[in-house]
Amino acid sequence: DAFFERTGHKILERYGMTETCMNTSNPLDGERRPGAVGPTLPGIEARVCDKDGNVLGAGEIGVLEVRGPNVFKGYWQMPEKTASEFRTDGFFITGDLATIGEDGYVTIVGRDKDLIISGGFNVYPKEVEEVIAEYDEVEEVAIFGLPHPDFGEAVAGVIVAANGSQADTDEIIKRTQDKLAKFKVPKRIWVIKELPRNTMGKIQKAQLRKQYADTFTSPAA
Template identity: 60%
Template sequence: IAAGASMHYLPKFDVDTVVDLLPRATVLMGVPTFYTRMVKHDRLTPATCASMRLFVSGSAPLLASDHEAFEARTGHAILERYGMTETGMNTTNPYEGGPRKPGTVGKPLPGTEIRVVDGETGRALPDGEVGSIEVRGPNVFSGYWQMPEKTASEFRADGFFITGDLGRIDEDGYLCIVGRGKDLVISGGYNIYPKEIEELLDAHPAVLESAVIGVPHPDFGETVVAVVVPAPDQEPTETELLEFIADDLARFKHPRAVRVVEELPRNVMGKVQKAELRKQYQDLFTGSNA
């Protein structure tokens, strides 16, 4: 608006329509699902993207494999960043002057502080360790409207906001988001991060996208279930997918069930609603169908 730019305003994301519009556009602000679907489109080429200046991804972590595949197909490295309703933008990969690293959301913006801590104690963790992401800066909101108890519970005494996200700082100071704390699966005492399994499943040629969740289990407390959307004209089987990922995962991380569905539930921002999936499959191992 400030620049006087025009916009192609679409009622919903349709991969054919978006690819058709790329030659007449310069910037695409997207969520990971956009890129997951675009990268498998046969008309996504460097020529199609010749007028594009910037592809941005946010709202949820983008799989490193999709980042790499998109760059290989188009010559464009997606600019991934990290923000929240409560904070605005926190971190970003560089627009220029540095690498856009697959699997990361970049470094803190000027004036913004990011730290990774033990969620229970608030103790800062060494780089490379996964923990709770916290942020402090002028971008952070002052609190929830007329909800003082919730506000108090989500701020540390030193002013850091507890985001609810899990991540780590890599060797270059880039933030890597592993997932939401509520999406962490604890099975038999082991922590399992869904993103690791999703990345392997999505690499299968018969898979369009996947979502990995934890559901109640009588022996392990929780166990892993994979919900998979097949690629067009494909019919992946549970056995095929489990064999495909088996060598790259510790045994305790293997999904105990795979469900193939037409689409994943999403909100208006395009984020997968894992709470809906957990509700749908909550009795898989404990109910009448166990």
């Protein structure tokens, strides 16, 4: 929205991955829906399934699967990994959590491996991140799950404070209580200088989970 206000142009959001090249795209001419990655490109199929491969309905969150001439044939010299990530009907299991609307627009919710299960409830980090990212004192945010003796996993996160701001993490947590269900509210937030990223610029949540792994399980927790 800020980009559009400054330039008069809407960002063209798309979705692809190394194994598939591009899968979906908002239209070059037409409705570019912020936050969505558009419908599938010609010749490509997409569906959302549960972990057992059952196809879910429109608007339901599940693992995105794709099929088409763009999808690779398999991992080099890794037949077991290839077999585990393809359905028998040829759909590739992307590992991304998503929803598909009635109109075919796909919205990516997060990575399956980043899903937090706290007290038996599913927490999608992106939903929590979007709430916290709206606060003026927050430049960037990453939400992840940590081992917890009572809940299995606890919602936690880190933020990078906006330039010159004094981020009060307790206050940020308190404010999220008005916008999130109780089980989605972070139990701890830390302020760090920068988010760990790989060479592609992706946030390394595995590194964050490892760094703060003992937060709720150590004797002093």
